[in-house]
Amino acid sequence: MFKKHAFLIAILISFLSGCASAPVKDIQVNTHLYPKTNFMGYKTYSWLANASILNDPRGQWEPPGFDADAEIKHLMDRELRYRGMSESRTNPDLFAVFAAGVDMDALGLKVDKETQTEILSHMPQGGLLLALVDSQTGIIIWMGVATGEVQKDIDEGMVKARLEYAVKRMFKEMPK
Template identity: 25%
Template structure:
């Protein structure tokens, strides 16, 4: 009987530890993305983000790495401004496990309920045309968060890399 109790928890642990980041993006189809070569952060928006300064640094550092890898240059006179926004939700999963009894009596066997609470975070990365101050691209990543300091850098980098993998957009033909 103990195997029936441990197995669902083990499967849940495996699924959540391997869970990836789900990403979406949207963009202004009239924007000329080829004209954007330099970037800077929209400081007024970055200052309003309600996360720890350490996590904020991790996000901005990961964005810098990704943008530089794409050929962009950080500049005092940027063609595009970058802003971020975060949300955090508690996800509650309830698992009801019915054990097996023998015979025809429906009251035989066991019934266990497990409640699993996990933190799920959303990171938005907004790219704003520096001249017109209009939003031209927005990326969103949703996934599980970690409190483990050793894994935070890697998890935040995964969020940022997967979101920015969709930038610049490639219009469907």
């Protein structure tokens, strides 16, 4: 009986560790806070139009049927609600906005393993900008930026995990 449970536990642990192992080492996150911001005064937000800048002519970045914009909005909604804010269509305290950019033809420098020298190489890049704007003043009170290498031909689960990592890291830097 113990062997059966131990076997099932081992399978469960390997399954969970496999799900949590999205490659994220390449993702760089920076946040910026307007110096006079007091987040205690902000309770509601509304969405502004979002922007996507894609240079992905072969459709390699986004798996078929996956809506990255909807996923990013969902993640931001979750993080804002976690901080006690609620969405409001009338007189919101903040406007939430994001912009995503992908360039599948970007070039960058990589170290050649044989010669240990930098060489110009094909390195698809992506970026995500999240911003909160004070609705009364129009000042961007908080902004997060994540950049990283675009992983080619990955599945929906991996894209979701990488987006979740980036959004969580950005909001982790936001004062409560």
